[in-house]
Amino acid sequence: MLRFICLPFFLFLFNGHFPAQQTEASVVYSVVMDSDDPVLSQQLGAMTGSTMTITFKDENFRQDMNMVMMKTSSIHNAKKKRGVMLVDMMGMKQAAQIDNIEAQEENSANTNSEIEVTEEVKKILNFDCNKIILTDTNGMEMVMYVTESLNAINNKNKYGNNRVKGFPLSIEVEMQQLTMTMVAIEIINKVEKSAFSIKIPEEYKEISMAELLQSLGGMQ
Secondary structure, three states: OHHHHHHHHHHHHHOOOEOOOEOEEEEEEEEEEEOOOHHHHHHHHHHOOOEEEEEEEOOEEEEEEEOOOEEEEEEEEOOOOEEEEEEEEOOEEEEEEEOOHHHHHHHHHOOOOEEEEEEEEEEEOOEEEEEEEEEOOOOOEEEEEEEOOEOEOOOOOOOOOOOOOOEEEEEEEEEOOEEEEEEEEEEEOOOOHHHHOOOOOOOOEEOOHHHHHHHHHOOO
Protein backbone atom coordinates (compact mmCIF):
# COMPACT_ATOMS: atom_id res chain seq x y z
CA MET A 1 0.00 0.00 0.00
CA LEU A 2 2.76 2.45 0.89
CA ARG A 3 4.39 2.00 -2.49
CA PHE A 4 1.10 2.72 -4.23
CA ILE A 5 0.40 5.85 -2.21
CA CYS A 6 3.74 7.39 -1.34
CA LEU A 7 5.96 7.15 -4.39
CA PRO A 8 3.68 8.81 -7.00
CA PHE A 9 2.80 11.64 -4.63
CA PHE A 10 6.42 12.02 -3.47
CA LEU A 11 7.54 12.42 -7.09
CA PHE A 12 4.62 14.71 -7.82
CA LEU A 13 5.65 17.09 -5.07
CA PHE A 14 9.36 16.78 -5.60
CA ASN A 15 9.22 17.65 -9.30
CA GLY A 16 7.36 20.78 -8.71
CA HIS A 17 6.80 27.99 -7.55
CA PHE A 18 4.12 29.86 -6.85
CA PRO A 19 5.07 33.49 -7.39
CA ALA A 20 2.52 35.82 -5.34
CA GLN A 21 3.18 39.31 -0.73
CA GLN A 22 3.83 37.69 2.55
CA THR A 23 7.22 36.02 2.02
CA GLU A 24 7.53 34.20 5.34
CA ALA A 25 5.19 31.60 6.77
CA SER A 26 4.66 28.00 7.72
CA VAL A 27 1.41 26.59 6.32
CA VAL A 28 0.01 23.42 7.89
CA TYR A 29 -2.42 21.28 5.88
CA SER A 30 -4.65 18.41 6.85
CA VAL A 31 -4.22 15.47 4.47
CA VAL A 32 -7.18 13.21 3.77
CA MET A 33 -6.98 10.18 1.47
CA ASP A 34 -10.00 8.28 0.19
CA SER A 35 -10.74 5.53 -2.31
CA ASP A 36 -13.74 3.87 -3.89
CA ASP A 37 -11.92 0.56 -3.50
CA PRO A 38 -13.17 -0.89 -0.18
CA VAL A 39 -9.90 -2.72 0.57
CA LEU A 40 -7.75 0.32 -0.12
CA SER A 41 -10.18 2.56 1.75
CA GLN A 42 -9.80 0.39 4.85
CA GLN A 43 -6.01 0.51 4.56
CA LEU A 44 -6.11 4.27 4.25
CA GLY A 45 -7.64 4.41 7.70
CA ALA A 46 -4.12 3.92 9.04
CA MET A 47 -3.17 7.25 7.48
CA THR A 48 -5.73 9.22 9.51
CA GLY A 49 -4.11 12.32 10.99
CA SER A 50 -1.62 12.85 8.16
CA THR A 51 -0.39 16.41 7.63
CA MET A 52 1.72 18.42 5.21
CA THR A 53 3.61 21.58 6.13
CA ILE A 54 5.09 24.05 3.65
CA THR A 55 7.55 26.52 5.16
CA PHE A 56 9.16 29.44 3.37
CA LYS A 57 11.26 32.47 4.26
CA ASP A 58 12.89 34.77 1.70
CA GLU A 59 14.14 32.32 -0.95
CA ASN A 60 14.35 29.30 1.34
CA PHE A 61 11.78 26.54 1.10
CA ARG A 62 10.86 23.44 3.07
CA GLN A 63 8.14 20.82 2.78
CA ASP A 64 7.31 18.19 5.40
CA MET A 65 4.94 15.27 4.91
CA ASN A 66 3.80 13.34 7.99
CA MET A 67 1.88 10.30 6.78
CA VAL A 68 1.89 8.63 10.22
CA MET A 69 3.96 5.63 9.12
CA MET A 70 6.33 7.70 6.99
CA LYS A 71 7.74 11.20 7.35
CA THR A 72 9.58 13.07 4.61
CA SER A 73 11.25 16.48 4.59
CA SER A 74 12.50 18.33 1.52
CA ILE A 75 14.66 21.33 2.45
CA HIS A 76 16.07 23.83 -0.05
CA ASN A 77 18.63 26.41 1.06
CA ALA A 78 18.84 29.25 -1.47
CA LYS A 79 22.14 30.68 -0.20
CA LYS A 80 23.90 27.36 -0.56
CA LYS A 81 21.98 26.43 -3.71
CA ARG A 82 21.59 22.93 -2.36
CA GLY A 83 19.06 20.92 -0.43
CA VAL A 84 18.45 17.68 1.39
CA MET A 85 15.71 15.06 1.45
CA LEU A 86 15.01 13.21 4.71
CA VAL A 87 12.85 10.08 4.92
CA ASP A 88 11.83 8.34 8.14
CA MET A 89 10.01 5.10 7.35
CA MET A 90 8.91 3.54 10.64
CA GLY A 91 12.29 4.29 12.22
CA MET A 92 14.42 3.56 9.15
CA LYS A 93 15.98 6.97 8.53
CA GLN A 94 17.65 7.81 5.22
CA ALA A 95 18.79 11.05 3.61
CA ALA A 96 20.00 12.28 0.23
CA GLN A 97 21.55 15.50 -0.99
CA ILE A 98 19.65 17.63 -3.53
CA ASP A 99 22.16 19.19 -5.90
CA ASN A 100 21.89 21.65 -8.79
CA ILE A 101 18.58 23.17 -7.65
CA GLU A 102 18.54 25.80 -10.39
CA ALA A 103 18.73 23.16 -13.13
CA GLN A 104 15.89 21.23 -11.51
CA GLU A 105 13.74 24.39 -11.49
CA GLU A 106 14.35 24.98 -15.20
CA ASN A 107 13.53 21.40 -16.13
CA SER A 108 10.40 21.19 -14.02
CA ALA A 109 9.09 24.44 -15.53
CA ASN A 110 9.00 22.95 -19.02
CA THR A 111 5.67 21.15 -18.96
CA ASN A 112 2.55 21.02 -21.10
CA SER A 113 -0.03 20.92 -18.34
CA GLU A 114 -3.37 22.46 -19.17
CA ILE A 115 -4.62 25.23 -16.88
CA GLU A 116 -8.21 26.28 -16.35
CA VAL A 117 -8.66 29.43 -14.25
CA THR A 118 -12.23 29.64 -12.99
CA GLU A 119 -14.17 32.51 -11.45
CA GLU A 120 -14.97 30.48 -8.35
CA VAL A 121 -13.62 31.96 -5.10
CA LYS A 122 -13.42 30.26 -1.73
CA LYS A 123 -12.30 31.76 1.59
CA ILE A 124 -9.72 29.65 3.45
CA LEU A 125 -8.27 30.92 6.75
CA ASN A 126 -9.54 34.41 5.84
CA PHE A 127 -7.73 34.37 2.48
CA ASP A 128 -9.71 34.72 -0.75
CA CYS A 129 -8.63 31.82 -2.97
CA ASN A 130 -9.29 31.36 -6.68
CA LYS A 131 -10.05 27.93 -8.10
CA ILE A 132 -7.58 26.58 -10.65
CA ILE A 133 -7.73 23.21 -12.41
CA LEU A 134 -4.52 21.62 -13.69
CA THR A 135 -4.45 18.59 -15.97
CA ASP A 136 -1.10 17.01 -16.79
CA THR A 137 -0.12 15.12 -19.92
CA ASN A 138 -1.10 11.81 -18.28
CA GLY A 139 -4.61 13.05 -17.56
CA MET A 140 -4.04 13.48 -13.82
CA GLU A 141 -6.25 16.31 -12.57
CA MET A 142 -5.52 18.64 -9.68
CA VAL A 143 -7.90 21.23 -8.27
CA MET A 144 -6.28 24.04 -6.30
CA TYR A 145 -7.54 27.11 -4.48
CA VAL A 146 -4.75 29.69 -4.54
CA THR A 147 -4.18 33.06 -2.92
CA GLU A 148 -1.84 35.79 -4.14
CA SER A 149 -1.45 37.11 -0.58
CA LEU A 150 1.25 34.55 0.19
CA ASN A 151 4.48 34.47 -1.79
CA ALA A 152 6.80 31.49 -1.50
CA ILE A 153 9.45 33.08 -3.70
CA ASN A 154 11.35 29.85 -4.25
CA ASN A 155 8.52 27.33 -3.95
CA LYS A 156 9.72 23.97 -5.29
CA ASN A 157 6.20 22.69 -5.88
CA LYS A 158 5.29 23.88 -9.34
CA TYR A 159 2.80 21.02 -9.45
CA GLY A 160 3.66 20.61 -13.10
CA ASN A 161 3.34 24.22 -14.20
CA ASN A 162 5.00 27.47 -13.09
CA ARG A 163 2.34 29.51 -14.92
CA VAL A 164 0.09 29.07 -11.89
CA LYS A 165 -0.01 32.39 -10.07
CA GLY A 166 -0.59 32.22 -6.35
CA PHE A 167 0.04 29.98 -3.37
CA PRO A 168 -2.30 27.01 -2.78
CA LEU A 169 -4.29 26.71 0.44
CA SER A 170 -6.28 23.76 -0.88
CA ILE A 171 -5.12 20.96 -3.18
CA GLU A 172 -7.09 17.97 -4.41
CA VAL A 173 -5.34 15.33 -6.49
CA GLU A 174 -7.08 12.53 -8.39
CA MET A 175 -4.85 9.46 -8.75
CA GLN A 176 -5.64 5.92 -9.78
CA GLN A 177 -8.12 4.55 -7.23
CA LEU A 178 -7.18 7.32 -4.83
CA THR A 179 -8.13 10.92 -4.04
CA MET A 180 -5.86 13.04 -1.84
CA THR A 181 -7.16 16.32 -0.40
CA MET A 182 -4.97 18.83 1.43
CA VAL A 183 -6.51 21.90 3.09
CA ALA A 184 -4.66 24.56 5.09
CA ILE A 185 -5.67 24.50 8.74
CA GLU A 186 -3.05 26.81 10.27
CA ILE A 187 -0.62 29.52 9.17
CA ILE A 188 2.35 30.39 11.39
CA ASN A 189 3.79 33.78 10.42
CA LYS A 190 7.22 33.55 12.07
CA VAL A 191 9.84 31.15 10.72
CA GLU A 192 13.32 30.56 12.10
CA LYS A 193 16.25 30.31 9.66
CA SER A 194 17.29 27.07 11.36
CA ALA A 195 14.31 25.42 9.63
CA PHE A 196 16.35 25.50 6.42
CA SER A 197 19.49 23.82 7.68
CA ILE A 198 20.62 21.18 5.20
CA LYS A 199 22.93 19.41 7.62
CA ILE A 200 21.94 15.75 7.69
CA PRO A 201 21.13 14.63 11.26
CA GLU A 202 23.45 11.99 12.70
CA GLU A 203 20.67 9.41 13.01
CA TYR A 204 20.06 9.46 9.24
CA LYS A 205 22.02 7.28 6.81
CA GLU A 206 23.13 9.26 3.77
CA ILE A 207 22.52 7.60 0.42
CA SER A 208 22.20 8.84 -3.16
CA MET A 209 18.94 10.32 -4.45
CA ALA A 210 18.60 7.40 -6.87
CA GLU A 211 18.91 4.97 -3.95
CA LEU A 212 16.37 6.94 -1.93
CA LEU A 213 13.85 6.89 -4.77
CA GLN A 214 14.44 3.19 -5.22
CA SER A 215 13.87 2.67 -1.51
CA LEU A 216 10.58 4.56 -1.68
CA GLY A 217 9.53 2.56 -4.73
CA GLY A 218 10.24 -0.70 -2.91
CA MET A 219 7.82 -0.01 -0.07
CA GLN A 220 5.14 -2.62 0.33
